[in-house]
Amino acid sequence: MFSDRTKSGIFSGRALLISICAGVILYLGAVFALDLHSRISRGEKGQKAIQMLDALRRPLLSVKEAEIRLLKTGDTQAAARNLTKITTSAASLLDRYLALTQYNPTLYELATRLRDRYEEWIIQERRLIGHFTKAAADGHEEILQDALHEASDGFMNTMNTLGAGEAPIHHDIDTGHRATRLLMLSSGLLFLYLIGLVFIFQRAKTRELRRSYDQLKKEMKKRQQARAAIQESTKMLKLVLDTIPARVFWKDLDSNYLGCNRIFARDTGLESPRQIIGKSDFELTWADQAKQYRQDDRQVIQTGRPKLRYEEPQTGPDGSRIWLETSKVPLTNLNGDIIGVLGTYQDITGRKQAEEAFRALFQSTVKAVGQEFFEGIAAALCEWLKADSAIIAELTEGDNVQALSMVLDGKTIDQYSYALPGAPCEIVIRKGYCVYPDRVSELFPDDRDLVAMRAKGYVGIPLKDKSGSPIGVLCVIARRKLDLPPKAQDVFEIIAAKISVEIERKRAEQELNLYREHLEELVAQRTVELEASNEELEAFSYxxxxxxxxxxxxxxxxxxxxxxxxxxxLDETGRDYLRxxxxxxxxxxxxxxxxxxLAHVTRRGLTVTQADLTALARDIETRLQESQPGRQVEFRIQEGLSARGDERLLRIVLENLLGNAWKYTGDTPRPRIEFGGKEKDGETVYYVRDNGAGFNMRYAGKLFAPFQRLHRSDEFEGTGVGLATAQRIVHRHHGRIWAEGEEARGATFYFTLGEGIASSSGGT
Amino acid sequence: MEHKTILLVEDNPDDIALTLRAFRKNNIRNEVVVAHDGVEALDYLFGEGSYAGRDPGITPEMILLDLKLPRIDGLGVLKRLCAHERTRKLPVIVLTSSEEERDIASSYEFGANSYIRKPVDFDQFTETLRQIGSYWLTLNIGPPQAERA
Known part of the structure; x- marks a missing residue:
């Protein structure tokens, strides 16, 4: 509709004004171009001039009449008087005529001439009067006659002159008339133009109006439809809001209610959601909590972030406190500005109660195990349900039930068992969770204990093992009608599960104990066996x-x-064989x-002391020298070497290493054997170096394996056990041993001894 | 010197032969009484069994005792000797193949005077016996015979 209005702009007020202005300008242009106004004013002036001319004609004729009268009467005196009187008025008229003719120079000239003629004529008249007087007296008739002629000529001249002025005046008047007519014509045309213009505009306006009217009508219809749709959706929305099983409310920036759904209104005790509008939380039943509510509102409004799913209490119209799970989100308009807060909550009182019951139930028992656990659970169940008895029982053979724990009237009953047939527990074990809220004794008249205690309410749940087969039953019995809190079954199931686990745990523990005893037996037996085999081993080595x-x-x-x-x-061969x-x-x-x-080294205990390695090496050197006094071997033994370890075993190590060095330098021209130690990476690395036969590094890995030899027996004698023994001793000292060598260039054996070696009594 | 008896307690006939040979080689001419097991040794020393009637007052100059013996082993013999006032002070040289610490310790505990391991090399064995003989039979002064009674 906006575009329609723009299209009809050609007929706008401005266009009309422009059209009018154009017409008027055209009209004024024509008027000025044709000089109509001056022509009209000339005509008007001519009109006045002709009137003046007509008025002038009367005194002039009066002069003539006066002359004629003179001629009749001869009263010169009167004539002179008359003449003076007439000329006075004529002169003024003539002056006025002159003034009137000023607009037209031609006319003005004629008027001037007229005045001249007139003044001449008047002079002639005066002369005539004079002559007449004289003639009367003297009788000069001739002179009089001449004067008379002269006067007549003067009159004629004057009148002619006067007449001559009429023509241009009439011309002017005609021109004026024509101009007036033209003006009237053009004015008429202008008028018609304006009328036409107004008419056209009027029609255009009308059309436009009609069009906008139609549009308006259409729009109104649309709007009506839209409004209807909105109303429909509003109704739907309201229906949704009122049906949704949650409380919904919305508030403005000051936490005043803007609206709510029906179920919320009910919580407030108000009859209709409309009544909430404008109210604050302080005016509602939960005035006590209002401060906190508003604080939450403010937080949501200020941060623009929702606060979701938090729990809070609420005081209802009857003064009872319920628990809510509330969510609040910022409420924004179409521009995205926060204009309030939208909240929703659910009544989670039931859940909360169940939780609290659950917590209360478990708090006292959660850390307990075994019997304590069962008794704690039974007592807590009675407490929770305000019941008189609770039984946790295990199925035993022959349809019997043996109580693990039974509480009756707050006391623990030991060793209670009962038969399953005819008892509600039988149904429980067969069918699962069962509740008989009011008439359990009537329903199970064969259960004597139940009847005896005049039970009314009963809840039972089977206890099942991991595979799902029943292993027992948990039941709660009351002498009054049992009113179970919501979710009681869930609580029962969880507790039943926990009890089942505990029963299974208990059984497992018993079994474990059995196993443990068995295990101990087994260990003892094995120990005996091991000791025996150890003995055998020792006997063997013996x-x-x-x-x-x-x-x-x-x-x-x-x-x-x-x-x-x-x-x-014997011949020499026989002797050789025997050798x-x-x-x-x-x-x-x-x-x-x-x-x-080697076996000894492994089995012997360690006796750790500070061993003087230098002294050990020197002692071994002496023995070696003594064993082969003929050999000259240079020993270089570092002073002051000592280490913590078993001296006897360390002696074996050095005996082996120095002995090897001694042995393998047997064919070396200038044999040299070194023993020393140097610090490396925080530990002492001892070494025994010789310049003997050495070995190929390729076989270095075989050096320390028992009975492995790198040299032929006829080269160097030996059993191949020495280094293995040395390695075992070093290992027992938490150290490492390794070797470097080169064939014919000597070998170096390194070893370390670990820190913190302690004495031990033996081992493998 | 000839009257000084040596009691050799040894079950292995080879060892007996070699020991006797070694004595011979070393010119040890003492009488050597051989007991083939612990029982026989004890019988000899206490004048019992097959040696019933022998005067137990006459004691050997030294006893060479093997540990591993049939019936009563060397340690058993030592124990018995140790238990009797009469035999407690007899010089007993344990001559055995064992190098078990346990055996060595037990032997000394039960009153052995020496513990010698039999070398495999017969030359060394001969040398060992020579030394034993020269020490115990020549150099050593044994306890008075009177006390032994």
């Missing part, structure tokens, strides 16, 4: 040391005996000794 050596000794001994006693009977037998048996003896040493 017999190895004892029994294996004996035959060797025999072999060696009798070989020696043969060599001594039958020397002459080989002796060498082999001696070597085997060494092997057995080393093996036993």
């Amino acid at each position: 017999s190895v040391s004892h029994d294996l050596r004996a035959p060797l000794r025999s072999i060696d001994g009798f070989s020696k005996a043969i060599l001594e006693d039958y020397w002459d009977d 080989r037998v002796r060498a082999a048996s001696q070597r085997m003896g060494l092997l057995i000794d080393d093996m036993l040493k």
Whole structure:
């Protein structure tokens, strides 16, 4: 509709004004162009001039009449008087005529001439009068006659002159008339134009009006429809708001209510949601909580952030306190400005009560286990439901139930059991959670205990194990009608689950105890077995040391005996063979000794002292030198080396390492053996270095394995157990041992000893 | 010197032969009584069993005792000797293959005077016996015979 109005702009007020102005300008232009106004004024002046001319004609004729009268009467005196009188008025008329003719120069000239003629004529008249007097007296008739002629001529001239002025005046008058007519015509045209213009505009306006009217009508219809739709949706919205199972309300920036739904209004005790409008929380039943509510409103309004799902109390119209789960969100208009707060809440009192009951129920029992737990639960259940008895019972064989805990009238009853058939617990175990709120004794007349205690209310739930098969029952019995709080079943199920778990735990514990006892037996048995096998092992090593050596000794001994006693009977080959037998048996003896040493090292306890390694090395050096006095070996033993450890075992290490060095420098021209220690990364690394045969680093990994040798026996004798023994000792000292070497260039053995070695009685 | 008896308690006939040979080689001419097990040794020392009637007052100059013996082992023998006033002070040299610390400790505990491990090498064995003989039979002055009674 806005575009329609813009289209009809050609007929706007401004256009009309422009059209009018154009017409008027055109009209004025024409008037000025045709000089109409001056022509009209000329005509008007001509009109006045002609009237004046007509008025002038009378005194002039009066002069003539006076002359004629003179001629008749001859009264010169009167004539002179008359003439004076007439000329006075004529002169004034003539002056006025002159003034009137000033607009037209031609006319003015004629008028001037007229005055001149007139004045001449008047002079002639005066002369005539004079002459007449004289003539009367003297009789000069001739002169009189001449004067008379002269006067007549003067009169004629004057009148002619006067007449001559009429023509231009009439011309002016005609021109004026024509101009007036033209003016009238153009005025008429202008008028018609204006009328037409107004008419056209009027019609256009009318059309436009009609159009806008139609549009308006259409729009109104649309609006009506829209309003109807809005009303419909408002109604729907209201219906939704009133039906929704939550309280909905909205407030302005000052926390005054703007509206609410029906269910909210009911909470306030008001009859209709409309009554809430304009009220603040302080005027409602929850005035006590109003301060907190408004604080929350302010928070939501100021931060623009919703505050969701928080719990708060509310005082109802009857003074009771309920619990709410409230959410508040900022309320914004279409521009996004916050104009208030929209809130909604649910009554969670039931849930809250269940929670509190739940909490109360568990608080006293949560830490307890076993019997304490069962009794705590039973007592708490009675408390919670205001019941008289609670039983937690386990199914036993033969349809019987054995109470794990039973509370009756606040007292714990020990060793209570009952038969399942005919009891409500039977139904519970068969069907699950059961509630008989009022008439349980009537329904189960065979349950004597139930009847005896005059029970009315009963709640029971089966206890099930992990696989879901029933293992017991939990029931609560009251002598009055049982009024269960909401969600009681949930609480029961949770408690039942917890009890079931506890029963299972208890059973598991019992089983575990059984196992534990069994385990202890088992351990004892194993220990005995182990000890036995240890004994066997020791017996074995004993017999190895004892029994294996004996035959060797025999072999060696009798070989020696043969060599001594039958020397002459043997040839050199026989003797050589016997020597080989002796060498082999001696070597085997060494092997057995080393093996036993190795076993000893592993099994022996540690006796830790501060061991003087330098002294040990020196002692070993002396022994080695003594063993082969012929050899010249340079020993370089560092002073002041000492370490914590088992001195006897450390001696074995050094014996092995120095002994090896001694052995493998056997073929070296200038043998040298070093023993020292140096600090590296916070620990002392000891080393035994020689310049002997060395070894190939490729076989370094084999060095410490028992019975592994890198040299042939005929090169260097040995059993291959020494380094293994050294390694075991070093390991037992929490240290490391490794070697570096090069064939024919010598070897270096490094070892470390761990910190904090303590004495021990033995081990493997 | 000839009257000084050596009691050799040894079950292994090879060892007996070798020991006797070693004595011979070392010119130890003492009488060597061989007991093949602990029982026999004790019988000899206490004049019982097969040695019933022997005067237990006559005691050997030294006893070479093996530990691993049939019936009553060496430690058993030592225990018995230790328990009797008469035999407590007899010089007993344990001559065995065992190097078990336990055996060594027990032997000394029950009154052994020395503990020697039999070397496998017969040369060393001979040398060992030579030294034993020269020490215990020549250098050492044993307890008075009277006390032994």
